[in-house]
Amino acid sequence: MQLFRNMTFVVPLIAALGGAAVSAQETSAPKGINLELNAADLVGESCRVTFVITNKSEVAVDKAIYETVLFSDDGQVLMLTLFDFGALPSKVPRVRQFQVADTSCSRIGMVLINGANRCTVAGKDAPVCGQNLRTSSRLSIKLQG
Incomplete structure (x- = not known):
């Protein structure tokens, strides 16, 4: 019986500590731009x-x-261009599409985000677009930043 009495105290304690660890992880994640x-x-x-x-x-x-910058599978630069992602509200995902003219998707091996060409906040240049930029890809085409 003593074992079960202690368990009623330990289980909620472990759950509370686990929740605190998740909250600490969420708040310590760097704030920036996620690009997939x-x-x-x-x-x-x-x-x-x-x-x-x-x-x-x-x-x-x-x-x-x-x-x-778009690269072929063998690392050759196919194209250097500007992608205008427009307005990015805080904490709201946006989907943006770009047409790469006269280029088959199978030719693209990697997309490199070479840097923020322009980033404005409240009408002024701001560094937020380049700070803590995190890239990922769901495709065989790599995305780096």
Whole structure:
């Protein structure tokens, strides 16, 4: 009986400590921009790339434009371009699509976010678009930043 009495105290204690660990993890995660390459579809003779982008910072971004480099599987630069992700509200995911003209998706091996070309918050240049940029890909095409 003594064992069960102690268990009624230990189980809630372990649950509370586990919850505290999760809360500490969530609050310690860096705040920045999360950019995921989500899809790449051939449309005619162009590759349409789809990104899911989430601004995890505390401020809304008015405009985010990233210098982007597309590489072939063997590392050759296919194209350097600008992707305009537009406005990024705080903590709200957005989906953005871009057409890469005259390029088959199968030719693209990696997409490199070379840096923020423009990032404005409240009408002024801001560093938030380049700070703590985290990239991921759901595809065989790599995304790096």
